[in-house]
Amino acid sequence: MIRTLSEDKEKAFFEQHSKIVHGALKKLNVNWKHADYDDFVQQGLLKLVEAYETFPEDLEQEEFLYQFTGFAYTKVRWHILDLLRKQKRKWDREMPWPEELESNQPDTQLPFEQAYQEMDLLKEMLPLLTKNEQSYLLDAVVNQLSVTEIAEKQGVSRKTVYQWKKRVSEKLNHFLLILKN
Incomplete structure (x- = not known):
């Protein structure tokens, strides 16, 4: 059964049930200081409405109201947990900008503008690569x-490094073609 949340019941619904979202966030250790806290609250509220729409029993009966609370809490908690996992996977795939890159300059000094352009180009290229390809580059x-x-430094075979080199070359050639157009 799919029901819709009417505008006249909306305010009362959120006043009564929005605590479910905040409770789920608290249980997952996502507090108001988290950079994406507001986004998680909004996602949780959307999932709360979805739980309301898909709950199989009649919410006008008080005995089912308690069941709804558990149902909605589980649905919201799992959704936020999925979002946190996706965020972690994304962060794990990204490699931080190495500090040594700033201080490690070649012996021959390039004109300031050219060196700046090359560093800027390198910063645009790195996100297109995997962690290993970034390390290779x-x-x-x-x-x-x-x-x-x-x-030797990465603890892999030379063949693996050649594979990284090939993939970096393919990805960056495509990137440079896009820049030229």
């Missing part, structure tokens, strides 16, 4: 390490 271009040195 930084080691090869900035640190000027050989394939053997990169393989």
Whole structure:
């Protein structure tokens, strides 16, 4: 059974049940200081309405109201947990900008504008690559390490480093073609 939340019941519904969202956030250790707290609250409220619409029993009866609270809490909690997992996976795939990159400059000084453009271009390229490809690119271009040195540093075979090199080349060639157009 799908029911809709009418505008006249909306305010009373949220006053009564919005605590479910805040309780789920608290249980998942997401407090108001979290950068995405407001987004999680909004997502939780949307999931709360979805729980209202899909709850199979009649909410006018008080015995089912308590069942709804547990149903809605579980639905909201699982949704926020999924969002937190997606966010963590995204953060795990991203590699932080290395501090040594700022201080590690080649011996030959490029004109300021050219060096700035190259660093800016490198910053745009890195998010397109996986963690391993980013490490390869930084080691090869900035640190000027050989394939053997990169393989030893990363603890992988030379063949793996050559595969990274090939994938970086393919991805960045496509990136440079897009920039030219």
